[in-house]
Amino acid sequence: MPFASTDTYYLGLDLSTQQLKCLAINQALQIVHSETVEFDKELPHYESRKGVYVNGDVIDCPVLMWIEAIDLVFKKYVKAQFPLSQVHAISGSCQQHGSVYWSEEGEALLEKLQDKSSGSLIDHLDSSAFSRQTAPNWQDHSTGAQCKELESIVGGPGKLAELTGSRAHFRFTGPQILKVVETEGATYKKTARIMLVSNFLASVFCGKFVGLEEADSCGMNLYDIPSRKLNDKLLQFIDSKSDGQDGLLQKLGGEPMECKTPTPVGKIARYFADVYKLNPECSIFPMTGDNLATICSLPLQSNDVLISLGTSTTVLLVTDQYHTSPNYHMFTHPTIPDHYMGMICYCNGSLAREKVRDQLENDKSWTKFNDAVMDDSLDTSDELGIYFPFGEIVPSVSATYKKVKFDKSTGQITSTVSNFDNARHDAKNIVESQALSCRARISPLLNAVSDPSPKDKNLTVTFDYDTNVPLSEYTCKRPKRVFFVGGASKNDAIVKKFAQVLGATEGNYRLDTPNSCALGGCFIAMWSDAFVSKRTNLPFDQFLNKNFPWDSLDFVCQSQTAQWENYNKMLVPLSRLEAMLD
Numbered sequence: 001m002p003f004a005s006t007d008t009y010y011l012g013l014d015l016s017t018q019q020l021k022c023l024a025i026n027q028a029l030q031i032v033h034s035e036t037v038e039f040d041k042e043l044p045h046y047e048s049r050k051g052v053y054v055n056g057d058v059i060d061c062p063v064l065m066w067i068e069a070i071d072l073v074f075k076k077y078v079k080a081q082f083p084l085s086q087v088h089a090i091s092g093s094c095q096q097h098g099s100v101y102w103s104e105e106g107e108a109l110l111e112k113l114q115d116k117s118s119g120s121l122i123d124h125l126d127s128s129a130f131s132r133q134t135a136p137n138w139q140d141h142s143t144g145a146q147c148k149e150l151e152s153i154v155g156g157p158g159k160l161a162e163l164t165g166s167r168a169h170f171r172f173t174g175p176q177i178l179k180v181v182e183t184e185g186a187t188y189k190k191t192a193r194i195m196l197v198s199n200f201l202a203s204v205f206c207g208k209f210v211g212l213e214e215a216d217s218c219g220m221n222l223y224d225i226p227s228r229k230l231n232d233k234l235l236q237f238i239d240s241k242s243d244g245q246d247g248l249l250q251k252l253g254g255e256p257m258e259c260k261t262p263t264p265v266g267k268i269a270r271y272f273a274d275v276y277k278l279n280p281e282c283s284i285f286p287m288t289g290d291n292l293a294t295i296c297s298l299p300l301q302s303n304d305v306l307i308s309l310g311t312s313t314t315v316l317l318v319t320d321q322y323h324t325s326p327n328y329h330m331f332t333h334p335t336i337p338d339h340y341m342g343m344i345c346y347c348n349g350s351l352a353r354e355k356v357r358d359q360l361e362n363d364k365s366w367t368k369f370n371d372a373v374m375d376d377s378l379d380t381s382d383e384l385g386i387y388f389p390f391g392e393i394v395p396s397v398s399a400t401y402k403k404v405k406f407d408k409s410t411g412q413i414t415s416t417v418s419n420f421d422n423a424r425h426d427a428k429n430i431v432e433s434q435a436l437s438c439r440a441r442i443s444p445l446l447n448a449v450s451d452p453s454p455k456d457k458n459l460t461v462t463f464d465y466d467t468n469v470p471l472s473e474y475t476c477k478r479p480k481r482v483f484f485v486g487g488a489s490k491n492d493a494i495v496k497k498f499a500q501v502l503g504a505t506e507g508n509y510r511l512d513t514p515n516s517c518a519l520g521g522c523f524i525a526m527w528s529d530a531f532v533s534k535r536t537n538l539p540f541d542q543f544l545n546k547n548f549p550w551d552s553l554d555f556v557c558q559s560q561t562a563q564w565e566n567y568n569k570m571l572v573p574l575s576r577l578e579a580m581l582d
């Protein structure tokens with residue numbers, strides 16, 4: 001594609017597990033170029049497999065591989081004759097939770113990128129810049145002991161979730177750092193600075209140390225979201241294990257940067273201007289985590305929900321409600337002040353549905369399954385099923401199947417059955433119960449769209465840690481818009497059923513998102529640059545709603561209020577059914 005010599009471009013990086021992608025957009029928010037470096041294939045000397053080293057429970061990534069990948073991706077841009085000098089701003093998306101350990105020499109080596117430069121990045125930033133050559137990866141699950149320690153120091157998983165947005169998780173950076181302190185004391189001692197992957201990447205671009213970005217910092221189990229500072233108790237606990245060295249607060253470079261108004265973290269380092277002819281005035285804006293960048297790739301506003309229907313189901317939503325649970329995650333929003341991103345991950349998604357599909361047909365076709373899901377004459381109105389071939393996170397239970405009948409007037413479970421009439425019932429019931437579970441979990445994070453109905457005030461439901469809540473708290477909440485992504489979003493029946501159950505007030509959309517993380521980075525760069533240079537005074541969400549290429553989305557349907565109300569009646573039975581699970 002020829003690139004206009006008058007156009008202005010914005011880059012969004014995506015440093016994910018298996019590849020580094022760099023996407024370019026123009027001022028019309030259209031993608032104009034993309035290049036990718038696949039780690040295993042293009043940097044084989046690191047001998048990574050799917051971008052990581054696996055050693056039992058320990059999973060980590062070579063940091064120098066990422067540094068070489070940055071050069072490679074820009075070489076590809078130069079080869080494609082992309083006018084890098086016309087790039088005004090860069091931001092990006094990075095795998096969450098990973099941590100990079102800089103040595104005492106690291107900062108000075110990094111700052112050399114600001115001098116007149118040639119050669120390659122690795123000539124400047126070699127292994128001596130890092131006290132640990134690898135960064136723990138989000139798939140690591142070796143920190144069970146540390147998770148228990150951090151939870152108990154604040155009073156348990158619920159308390160840690162209230163403080164930091166999540167209970168302790170193996171992959172979260174706090175437990176990972178604590179493990180380094182406890183098991184690699186010498187390495188920790190030699191570490192001058194610890195970064196998340198997001199501020200590591202921003203630092204390389206700027207040729208100087210850049211602070212933590214707030215939203216991605218919520219993936220550490222260390223950042224106290226309500227008081228918007230790193231939690232003293234947790235930091236002191238980690239410090240108490242590290243015999244009198246610099247405190248962790250200092251090693252992290254102080255408090256994360258809040259997102260109040262967009263602020264560049266620096267200009268592109270001279271190295272990139274000399275070697276790749278990037279404009280030395282190009283601004284670098286804070287990079288964030290990949291899920292956070294994903295919500296920035298769409299015009300999501302408060303009460304909007306993104307549902308990824310993949311092997312697992314992931315729900316991301318934008319909210320002004322800080323409501324925590326040990327079963328899901330809250331992060332601050334990277335670009336909308338005083339807003340949050342909720343993230344709910346289910347294990348049982350497509351594979352569970354496929355098992356039911358295979359009972360109806362043996363050629364992997366969805367025709368009969370979909371027909372049953374949308375068949376209004378198929379009466380399943382007093383049936384509910386749990387289909388968890390895998391252990392589930394929400395609710396937190398082992399693999400199980402349970403099918404019940406309930407009394408439609410009281411919601412009480414009347415009997416457990418081994419099977420419904422036939423597998424068509426299972427097809428309809430599995431999609432309904434998956435959607436209903438999403439509805440039950442997102443409700444506390446949404447704003448009410450009507451007054452709580454008095455008739456629902458006397459009934460109560462319990463979902464996970466929200467115990468005995470009046471049903472009326474659930475039946476007055478509806479999302480504004482729902483955006484469906486992922487493999488199963490192409491399936492009309494599944495999406496339409498989810499739309500019926502969730503009841504979005506302003507419609508349901510779907511889209512293909514091969515680039516969502518990098519695109520989120522592009523949009524953050526573009527809006528931030530426009531805001532800083534006073535070409536817009538619109539907040540991020542309004543800017544994106546106004547300028548978004550809406551024709552790239554497929555409008556699926558409006559949700560019908562009457563259908564949504566029908567599912568109000570299934571919340572009590574679902575709550576009762578979940579109470580029966582082990």
Ligand code: XUL
Nearest residue numbers: 094095096138171290291
């Ligand atoms: C989120 C998580 C993953 C990684 C993938 O908590 O662990 O989505 O961010 O890169």
